[in-house]
Amino acid sequence: MNAALAAGCAYVDGQYVPIAEARIPLLDMGFSRSDCTYDVVAVWQGGFFRLDAHLDRFDRSCACLQLAPPVGRDEVARILHECVGRSGLRDAYVEMIATRGVPNAGERDPRRITNRFYAYAIPYVWIANLDQQAKGLHLAIARNVERISPRAVDPTVKNFHWGDLVRGLFEAYDRAADNAVLVDANGFITEGPGFNVFACYRGQLVTPAEGVLHGITRQTVLELAAAEGITVRVGRVEPEMLREASEIFLTSTAGGLMPVTLLDGQAVGTGEPGAMTLRLRERYWDAHRGGQWVTPVHYPGG
Ligand SMILES: Cc1ncc(COP(=O)(O)O)c(C=O)c1O
Structure with a gap:
């Protein structure tokens, strides 16, 4: 080597x-x-x-x-x-x-x-460090910047137009949060720098349908949730739904499922990573240990 x-x-x-x-x-x-x-x-x-x-x-x-x-x-x-x-x-x-x-x-x-x-x-890159993964992240809903219009930059095409997302991150840091989620021009929740967002709202999992990258981790969660009998609604997500949510988590190739336990300084649910989040996170990492989604790397001499 x-x-x-x-x-x-x-x-x-x-x-x-x-x-x-x-x-x-x-x-x-x-x-x-x-x-x-x-x-x-x-x-x-x-x-x-x-x-x-x-x-x-x-x-x-x-x-x-x-x-x-x-x-x-x-x-x-x-x-x-x-x-x-x-x-x-x-x-x-x-x-x-x-x-x-x-x-x-x-x-x-x-x-x-x-x-x-x-x-x-x-x-491997983690959006959330080990401590944040255990305790949960503090997420801010950005107020000073909105997600770039999907009519200007198609968010389903993975791109480097991160100006809005980086501004969101700086705003989050100014507000003592770890990361930010941005809303669109109509005030609906979209996504954050490198991740999609899910919430458990009134017993159902919800995630934005539009204005977001169709994350592969998001897709994996949708499939794992279906296998677990968890209902997911893919549609419009309002900030109020996040504020009332019993659980929130982020999804990304860079870290998998990451619990959010504080939203704009307020505890999410009990303030601990939620049961649904932990269950899906476990299924997510289980799926990495082998099976239909895993392609072994060709290592030299291996
Ligand atoms: C803007 C944005 N949303 C969502 C995601 C999550 O996508 P995936 O689960 O495919 O990593 C990413 C990943 O980099 C991203 O850049």
């Missing part, structure tokens, strides 16, 4: 390099115009979790943005295996990125630029 790759391995310009040495060209429109899409899949205990679902979403995101990366789906999968395999990481955060690319001098027509593909694997 190459020790320089243990902190992460990137794929740039057809080469595998240590993450600390990975560079993208300054003139890539992915950087200068946010003209790109990406996806993140987790590797847990040596297996990709729901790799096909992530590759499907990535394909769809590329098509929506009229991006045609130079590598097809099978090649993307092979590169992701290589990045993880070469790093030797057993638990990893694995990102694939398609960018518009580097224009020829003076070129401003996005149709005339050759698109690029990058990927990397780094150690």
